[in-house]
Amino acid sequence: MRQLILAAALAAAAPxxxxxxxxxxxxxxxxxxxxxxxxxxxxxxxxxTNAAAIPLRQPITYRDVQRAIKALYALAQFDDVVVTRRxxxxxxxxxxITVRERPLVTRVSVRGTDKLSERSVSSRIDVNSGRPLDPAxxxxxxxx
Numbered sequence: 001m002r003q004l005i006l007a008a009a010l011a012a013a014a015p016x017x018x019x020x021x022x023x024x025x026x027x028x029x030x031x032x033x034x035x036x037x038x039x040x041x042x043x044x045x046x047x048x049t050n051a052a053a054i055p056l057r058q059p060i061t062y063r064d065v066q067r068a069i070k071a072l073y074a075l076a077q078f079d080d081v082v083v084t085r086r087x088x089x090x091x092x093x094x095x096x097i098t099v100r101e102r103p104l105v106t107r108v109s110v111r112g113t114d115k116l117s118e119r120s121v122s123s124r125i126d127v128n129s130g131r132p133l134d135p136a137x138x139x140x141x142x143x144x
Contacts, residue, residue: 029059
């Protein structure tokens with residue numbers, strides 16, 4: 001009985017060849033013919049498609065899409081990223097990346113400072129003008 005359990009454990013722990021896993025992963029995966037970007041205003045289409053790095057005319061998997069979404073969020077320019085796939089008129093596969101850009105901070109002002117000088121409060125704020133609004137930076141500045 002112990003030998004049977006040991007044999008089953010060894011079989012389950014045995015490494016599987018990477019080529020076998022790769023073949024299963026891309027089997028039946030769609031090939032993207034083109035990438036379309038919507039919702040962008042400030043960030044260029046080229047910047048978004050380069051960051052997403054979706055391979056064209058090669059099978060893609062959900063992992064490729066996950067990497068693309070993660071890379072786009074890493075730009076710190078977007079509040080939301082959605083990736084969808086559709087078939088075109090000539091049966092080509094089109095991947096659509098829809099983004100919602102973060103608002104741009106145009107000015108940072110301090111009001112209501114009765115006990116502290118405006119300069120001392122401004123020096124503790126990490127939110128910069130001319131950059132996309134980062135909610136984490138705002139929360140950090142409030143706690144300081």
